[in-house]
Amino acid sequence: MRAFTALAAAELRLLARDPASLFFMVAFPLMLLVLKRGDSGAVPGYLAMIAAIGGMGALPGLLASYRERKVLKRLATTPISPVLLLGAQLVAQIAAGLAGSVLLVVVTITVFGAEPPGNVVLLAAAFLLCSVMVCALGFVIAAVVRNTRGASLIGMLVMFPMIFLSGAAVPRKALPGSLRQIGDVLPLTPAVEALGNAWSGTAAVFPLLILAGIIVAATAAGAALFRWE
């Protein structure tokens, strides 16, 4: 446990030192909120976006660079299990996303005078599932694409269309019908739905179940395909 805490704390510190992560997970969603004049209807989508930027935009390149630069190999010679490192990455990503999300929600309520979320516990659960889900997808990307540049590029290429088509960055009803249909099958769409439901206080189990299913499938695929060197 002590080893895991040390590892997760170090990874979180490294994330906080990364200007790109800091900007996209904290400053960028706040900017969007200001452009939207504090419309709280957009906030659940932004929460999904924050998680997706971390899990799919940053994580694949990070893991691939750890592998390429033999950081993973060096850690594999210590008593920690390599799986622990992936767990620490996950915890750090969730914590960073949570920090950005809490700030966004607090600003929405205090500065723009929006109603607080209808069901905070459900919102937290939906955010947690959403974060784990996008990290699991990021893990699959790092498993399939071997070099650092390729993994970051593919991560970005998967993440950007997804945040636009799933309703995270822009509402889906603003999209043309054909693009909306693509959004129907994207894994981030149920995450946006789950967060939206929790925000408005409606308890819907189905999107959460889909998220859980994607997590199980992606983790299994990632674990089967991932190479330590």
Add this chain to the structure above:
Amino acid sequence: MEAIEVTDLRKSYGDTLAVDGVTFTVRAGETFGIIGHNGAGKTTTVECLIGLRRADAGSVRVLGEDPARRRRALAHRLGVQLQDSSLPERIKVAEALRMFGAFYSDAADWRRVMERWGLRPLARKAFGDLSGGQKQRLMLALALVGDPEVVVLDELTTGLDPIARRETWRLIGDLKAAGTTVVLVSHYFDEIEALCDRVAVLARGRVVATGTAGELVARTGTASLEEAYLALEGADR
């Protein structure tokens, strides 16, 4: 007592035979050198010792354990410095030492290790901002922060300037005085001669000779370890 026993170790990658029957033993407290040309099988041998790779055949025992089966338990008693491994660019020297210290059940005080290896002035510097020599020194300190019984050092002083090399030698001497078993992979003959009690010469995946530097020189009728090595390597060809 033997700290390490390697018997008829074999390992190939696809069609490439990397290690073809390597046998040697390292006594507890001994500083043991492994020397050989590029591709002689040094790194593969080391990776089997520390449990990163599983041998195709033969047996490996480190402190009485099989590293391939008991990697994690053994890792608490083992310190490793790998050839060209690295750390995240933005991690600071003190953070790295503290984090690695937290991995081991019976670690040394990381602040003392930092002091000892002259890393204190660099404590707040990021890994990516260190010079090659400073990185090397940190990786060595990380190998020792777990207070290991056996230390495996691959390419110990590559990239160090002459002063840093001598300083590193002195610290390895301290380890030896403290009774730590050291396996040193190198292609610097002066380093092997200065530090190692015995040395194994590897060529094309096999051990062609084992002994003290003096024995190898005497056996080949040469004047230095370097010449002895060249004679042994050539005779095996």
